[in-house]
Structures are given as C-alpha cells and as structure tokens.
Amino acid sequence: MKARTLKKDKVNIITLGCSKNLVDSEVLSGQLKANDIDVAHENEVLDHNVVVVNTCGFIDKAKEESIQTILEQVELKRQGELDKVYVTGCLSERYRQDLESEIPEVDAWFGTMELPLILKKFEADYKAELLGERFLSTPQHYAYLKISEGCNRTCSFCAIPLMRGGHVSRPMEDLVKEAESLVKRGVKEIMLIAQELTYYGLDIYKRRALAELLDKLADVPGLEWIRLHYAYPNKFPMEVLEVMRRRPNICNYLDMPLQHASDPMLKAMKRQSTQKEMQELIDQIRATNPGICLRTTLITGFPGETREDVEDLKAFLIKNRFDRVGIFQYSHEENTSAYELKDNIPAAEKQRRAEEIMEVQQEISLEKNMEKIGQTLRVLIDKKEAGRYLGRTEFDSVEVDNEVVVQSDSALLPGDFVMVKITKAYDYDLEGVVVAE
Known part of the structure; x- marks a missing residue:
C-alpha cells in the first residue's frame, strides 16, 4: 500500500x-x-x-x-x-x-x-470572487461558456430537469466578464452551451435576451468565434439571427435539436411543435441567414414509433438537407412521462433505424462537402496529428462535426487561423491546402 x-x-x-x-x-x-x-x-x-x-x-x-x-x-x-x-x-x-x-x-x-x-x-472554501476562473481542460484556443443551468421544458423522454432542476440564467455581466477572462488566457472560440439557449433571460430579465447577450459577447476584443449550441425550436427568438448576420465573429452556425419530424412522435415527445411549424422556422432561418450551417439531433426508437414515422423523418431530412446530424437511440428513463409508455421497440431495431437514418444523412453530407471543393475557407487549427494538421471551419464544432485536414508548407500552431483551399471531400471531412490571404 x-x-x-x-x-x-x-x-x-x-x-x-x-x-x-x-x-x-x-x-x-x-x-x-x-x-x-x-x-x-x-x-x-x-x-x-x-x-x-x-x-x-x-x-x-x-x-x-x-x-x-x-x-x-x-x-x-x-x-x-x-x-x-x-x-x-x-x-x-x-x-x-x-x-x-x-x-x-x-x-x-x-x-x-x-x-x-x-x-x-478538502477543507477548502468556495471563493465567489473567482467568477469565470476555470482550469481549462480543453486546448487553450477554445472553451465552453455555460450561460444557464437547468431546463423548464417537459419533453417526455428527458430526465435532465430531474438532475439539473429548472432554468436559471446567469447574468450578462458575469458572462461577459468570464469571456474576457478566457480571451486573456488565449481562448479564441467560445461555444455557448445550456440545456436550452433560447430560454436565456426569461427568468432574470423577463424576456428572451440571447440576442442581447450575443451582441455584448461579440464586443469582447480578441474573441474570434462565438458558436451557439442547443437552441430549442419552439418560440425561437428570430432577433438572434439578425445579430448573427450583423456580427462577423458570431459563427453562421446553429445547433437546434429537433428530435423527430413525425407529428405523432413530436406530440408523444411533448415537443410543442409540429412538423409544419418546424419547417416554417427552418425556411425562415435560411432565408434570413443564407449559408447558415444547421445542426440537429434526432431520437429513434421512441415508444410507438412506426415505419411510417421513420419514413417521414427520412423524407424530412432529404427535404431539408441539414449540414450536420447526430442521432440517439431512445433510452427508457424512470420518472419521465414517457416511462409510462411501453418501450416496445427492441434495442437491435432501434440501432437498425438509427443506421438507416444516418445512411440518408451520410449521402447528404457527402454531397454538401463535394460542393465545397474549390472554395477557400477560414480554418481554425486544432491540433497536429500523425504529421498532419487538423482544423475546423466556422461551420464545424469540436468533436461532433467535420474536420479539415490541412496541408501547409510552414509550421502551424493550435489556435492559428488560416485560409484553406478545399481540394478533397469525404462523407464527414474535408482536405485542403493553406493559401495566402
């Protein structure tokens, strides 16, 4: 011992x-x-x-x-x-x-x-004055910024409110101060996270204040990229899109989990949206911000999901051609309202449906990536691995999205921004060469 x-x-x-x-x-x-x-x-x-x-x-x-x-x-x-x-x-x-x-x-x-x-x-005292002071476990050039805690939604499949409680927004001045502190430490990209970004401010400001927060964060000197994760589609604050369009350091990227597209499933999941309403929102977002990268996540194998529901979801994907898609297989969680339903789809069938849906998205992703060949994109270098540089465009978040394999005649460092001409495309990745700006 x-x-x-x-x-x-x-x-x-x-x-x-x-x-x-x-x-x-x-x-x-x-x-x-x-x-x-x-x-x-x-x-x-x-x-x-x-x-x-x-x-x-x-x-x-x-x-x-x-x-x-x-x-x-x-x-x-x-x-x-x-x-x-x-x-x-x-x-x-x-x-x-x-x-x-x-x-x-x-x-x-x-x-x-x-x-x-x-x-x-540890016989240690909580130091309230350490607002925003964190020991970053991410690479120095990017960090997550949690703007709120908890969730007030009642989605039938989700146990997060049981574990995280109701929605509590953090004050804007605290978030701006934390962002400034992160930038001073070398952070160039901040990813805004919450259980639901679009609810931000309703509790402490009595209004949806995400757009105002974005404007304040975009003013932080040295902050190159601001990225939005986990925006709920119901009652989406459209003024957020105006700020994204107006402020160049806010990535033209939106992560908006839709979970499904079939109306029976959306109703059973208590998502408070219909397919028609989601379609209208997607069309409006793309009309307001042409070229925006839309990421979504989906659930397959929810109790009662039929082949018709799966086909409806696949047709929705084909119609909307999302840039990025992630998928979860339904998990039957105690104390959620969906737990009262019979978990009637075997695990193997849930997996088969997930793979079937992702096959549709894989083809869409390849087509979209092929369209980028010949384009010159701004890329943030994340790391060097196996003798090659790996980076991301503003349309890609860390770990969950595409990477760009970058060829460069000169040495690059994590956190460097370079202009890259895309020369090759794959299902989920790109390749390119650094060009002079």
Whole structure:
C-alpha cells in the first residue's frame, strides 16, 4: 500500500458526459487550485491520491459508463492506490440513495449543485470572487461558456430537469466578464452551451435576451468565434439571427435539436411543435441567414414509433438537407412521462433505424462537402496529428462535426487561423491546402 499520510493531496477529476459537465469540472478544478490543492483532469501520470468522478445520467449507455468508472476507481482504492473516491454529477444527483447502498466504498456522493460541499471535503472554501476562473481542460484556443443551468421544458423522454432542476440564467455581466477572462488566457472560440439557449433571460430579465447577450459577447476584443449550441425550436427568438448576420465573429452556425419530424412522435415527445411549424422556422432561418450551417439531433426508437414515422423523418431530412446530424437511440428513463409508455421497440431495431437514418444523412453530407471543393475557407487549427494538421471551419464544432485536414508548407500552431483551399471531400471531412490571404 502506498504511504500517503505525509503527502499533500493531489486530486484527479474524471469527467463523463456532456460539455456542461466539463465546465462544472473546470470550475471545481479552479476552486481547488485557488485553495492551493493540487489538481489534474483525466490525469495520466497516476500520481494522485484522490479522485472525483463527475458522472452522466442522461441515457442507459452513459449511466453504464459512469458506474463502470466508479467501480474502477473503487477497485484502485481497495488496492491502496487511492485514499478517497468522491462522486458528483447527474448520476449521483438522480440515484444517490441507491448508489450509496450499492457502492458503499465511495467516500461521499454529491449532486449537481453541491460544489461548496465538495470543497468542504478538502477543507477548502468556495471563493465567489473567482467568477469565470476555470482550469481549462480543453486546448487553450477554445472553451465552453455555460450561460444557464437547468431546463423548464417537459419533453417526455428527458430526465435532465430531474438532475439539473429548472432554468436559471446567469447574468450578462458575469458572462461577459468570464469571456474576457478566457480571451486573456488565449481562448479564441467560445461555444455557448445550456440545456436550452433560447430560454436565456426569461427568468432574470423577463424576456428572451440571447440576442442581447450575443451582441455584448461579440464586443469582447480578441474573441474570434462565438458558436451557439442547443437552441430549442419552439418560440425561437428570430432577433438572434439578425445579430448573427450583423456580427462577423458570431459563427453562421446553429445547433437546434429537433428530435423527430413525425407529428405523432413530436406530440408523444411533448415537443410543442409540429412538423409544419418546424419547417416554417427552418425556411425562415435560411432565408434570413443564407449559408447558415444547421445542426440537429434526432431520437429513434421512441415508444410507438412506426415505419411510417421513420419514413417521414427520412423524407424530412432529404427535404431539408441539414449540414450536420447526430442521432440517439431512445433510452427508457424512470420518472419521465414517457416511462409510462411501453418501450416496445427492441434495442437491435432501434440501432437498425438509427443506421438507416444516418445512411440518408451520410449521402447528404457527402454531397454538401463535394460542393465545397474549390472554395477557400477560414480554418481554425486544432491540433497536429500523425504529421498532419487538423482544423475546423466556422461551420464545424469540436468533436461532433467535420474536420479539415490541412496541408501547409510552414509550421502551424493550435489556435492559428488560416485560409484553406478545399481540394478533397469525404462523407464527414474535408482536405485542403493553406493559401495566402
């Protein structure tokens, strides 16, 4: 067993799930560092003695991964490699009572909003003056900015309100201050995240204030790209599009999860929109901002989904030719209203339908990428890998979207912006060569 009693604690934070969880881990890291506690994120050196697992409880696969990670850390503790294992995040928030009895070796469990309680375990104080001070676990040139917490929507499939509570917007001045702090540290791209961006401001300003926030963020010197994730289609604030069109450092990119296109499914999912209404919104968005990149996510295998529903969704994709599409297979979640329905579609059929839908999108994606051959696009370099540079256009977000393989005669660094002439296109990636601006 390792002798650790005289050594200062070193904390390793393991983050599972979405970018919102990642921001929570970064904030925790910043608070620990401010209290002179050594901290790492996804530490590969394995010289730590305390682990905090920030869990995801969104769907079955995410829950399984979270539990497996907890068990792995508990086993390291049993072997004497760790002194303490703490668990926080969505899974812990949702299933704490059950988990405490099933995995008693965990030293403490915390919910999603209990950062001060975690700090107490380290005899550390929450420092409110550290607004926006985070230990970035992303590359230095980009970061996520969480503008609100929780969600007031009642989508029948979604357990997020159970884990994150109701919608709470962060004040604009705090967000601008955090953005300024991030830019000073070298961040060039900020991705706005929330459970739902378009609800921003309704609680604290009594109005939808996303457009106003965007204008203020676009004024931050040195902020090259602002990207919008997770916009709900119902009552979408169209003034956001005007700001996007007017401000050059707001990416012409919108991530708007639609979840389905069949009216029976939309109604069963409690999405508060019909296909006709979504179509009108998409047409209006594209008319207002020609060339905008529209990303959406979909769910397949929802209870009662028929072949007709699947065909309707495929026809909707073919008609609208979204630039980017992600897909989830329906997960039957306790305490959601959809849990009262019979989960009547086998897992293998859910997967088959997801693959069928993505085959449609794959063809659309290839066609859209082929159209870019010969164009010169501004590309942000993310990394060098296997002797080649990988970057993204303003139409691509980190990890979920296309990459551009960049050829350059001169050395490039992560965070560099270069003009790239596209020479080749694939289903989900592009290739190009750097040209003089």
